[in-house]
Amino acid sequence: MSDTAKVHVGTLEDMGQRFIDAWHRAERGETVSETHVTFHDLPALLATLTPKRLDLLRYVRHHHVRTVKALAADLHRDYKNVHKDVAELAKLGLLARTADQIIAPYAEVDARFVL
Numbered sequence: 001m002s003d004t005a006k007v008h009v010g011t012l013e014d015m016g017q018r019f020i021d022a023w024h025r026a027e028r029g030e031t032v033s034e035t036h037v038t039f040h041d042l043p044a045l046l047a048t049l050t051p052k053r054l055d056l057l058r059y060v061r062h063h064h065v066r067t068v069k070a071l072a073a074d075l076h077r078d079y080k081n082v083h084k085d086v087a088e089l090a091k092l093g094l095l096a097r098t099a100d101q102i103i104a105p106y107a108e109v110d111a112r113f114v115l
Contacts, residue, residue: 005035005094007111009042037092042113053085057094061104071102
């Protein structure tokens with residue numbers, strides 16, 4: 001797995017083209033290990049990857065976090081809001097939950113916008 005998650009603003013066609021490109025590389029015997037998260041527009045990306053969620057990702061990446069409750073306490077934030085943030089980031093694949101830990105598997109989130 002790559003240590004970077006790539007975040008895009010794009011269409012279903014853009015996502016499909018990335019998939020096809022990866023498929024062709026795999027057919028040629030290249031190792032394909034990459035994570036892409038695509039949003040349909042910039043407002044959706046910014047509404048999802050808020051500053052508080054990015055702070056949460058950064059904290060989890062650098063600290064051992066066992067539970068959402070402990071994470072909320074460490075961040076001095078409301079449990080309900082942190083639980084929602086963890087669920088959303090996990091749905092995107094930017095966080096992972098095991099039986100005893102919350103993990104941020106990527107050292108980098110690379111977001112690019114084509115103007």
